[in-house]
Amino acid sequence: MVKGHAIHSSLQPASNNSKNLIVHFITLLSCIVILSLQLTVTNLLLTNLTLSAPQFLNVLCGSLLAYALSSVTLHNLGRFPGNRPLAYLLPVVGISMIILVTVITFARLEYSRTLLLSAVISIPVIAYAELRLRQRYQKGRYAVIPFGFYKPLVELNPSKFFVLNNPSREADDIIGLIVDSNEQLSPEWQQFIAAELSKDTAVIDTVTAYESITGKSPLDHYGELATHELAPSRTYLKMKRLLESLLILTSTPVTLPIVLVIALAVKLESPGPAFFVQRRVGKGGREFKMYKIRSMHLNSVECTASATTEENDPRITRVGRLIRKSRIDEIPQFINVLKGDMALIGPRAEAVSSAAELQRAIPLFHYRHIVRPGITGWAQVTQGYAAGVEDSREKLAHDFYYVKNISAWLDLDIIFKTIRTMLTGFGAR
Secondary structure (H helix, E strand, C coil): CCCHHHHHHHHHHHHCCHHHHHHHHHHHHHHHHHHHHHHHHHHHHHCCCCCCCHHHHHHHHHHHHHHHHHHHHHHHHCCCCCCCHHHHHHHHHHHHHHHHHHHHHHCCCCCCHHHHHHHHHHHHHHHHHHHHHHHHCCCCEEEECCCCCCHHHHHHCCCCEEECCCCCCCCCCEEEEEECCCCCCCHHHHHHHHHHHHCCCEEEEHHHHHHHHHCCCCHHHCCCCCHHHHCCCHHHHHHHHHHHHHHHHHHHHHHHHHHHHHHHHHHHHCCCCCEEEEEEECHHHCEEEEEEECCECHHHHHHCCCCCCCCCCCCECHHHHHHHHHCHHHHHHHHHHHHCCCEEECCCCCEHHHHHHHHHHCHHHHHHHHCCCEEECHHHHHCCCCCCHHHHHHHHHHHHHHHHHCCHHHHHHHHHHHHHHHHHCCCCC
């Protein structure tokens, strides 16, 4: 069962409720004031600096900006399905503080070590208090209008979603209505919804609510597929491609030696080439050659390249098992990203034979080709490895969610989850 706090956080963007933004703004402003007072008191008690000293002002302004960045990032990452903002607290605050120290160092700004240490200790504590404070305001239930697609949503958490039997407010703790917008409702229900809208009650589509909470789209409810909903922003896709290319180029001094060492290890362990090339299906159904470090014995790769990989697959070499778990075998795909065949983040690129089979079994499978396939992606980090048609259908449901909700914040969330995956080996075979 999905927890209540996760439901409230996930449904905030879909509800377009200004109250949520007001609560976040007030809590953020309050915590900034508290941090300012804490640093000021620390300065007066532990240093001999005046309040106009650059050492104090530089740390104060930098700390406030770092805190604001952390708060906004935690707020946006926390709204994605299955996320707990507290789980991101230390990584996000840590990165913000690293940025602060880097700016101070390279800009050669004057600063107080005592104040900076105080900020490093205080910011995560205050950020934790802010998250807990916001959770206290996440109360109430969502009333579900019982027509069309609604039962799977109620089953996620019956204590947070309850079915309205009549077009009237049956409880005082209703904070939102959930309705299938594709259903033709009776005049009584339409009047009830209009009355609730006039009271600023959030009205959310059932499919949108289900996607926001589960991170996947209900494929069986896409008979009336609206293709414009699956068309990501071209501007963002262009910026994404540019940033990914720059990231790959700047990281080459680090990734290239890793690839060369692993390639040498592969050659020493088993005969054959160090790299493996396979035809995959990309954007628009176009085929391309995808590059990987070989992780299987040569004969296995040549004969069963499209076969499903099993747990403890004997075809995988010892080096291969290590690099597959850490995803190091994917690094050569950086070349595919630079060529425009792939992206760093996107749906998994399927082998040509597998894609043809899945296309016949799953009618909506081709919609995942609206965007470039990725080295990592939403489905990979949330579902893991897919074996068989049913697993692929489940993965497609996650791909739909990504394509419909692609954004910088979602990509950042996938990056964090990818790092976790590399450290834990989640979904690797």
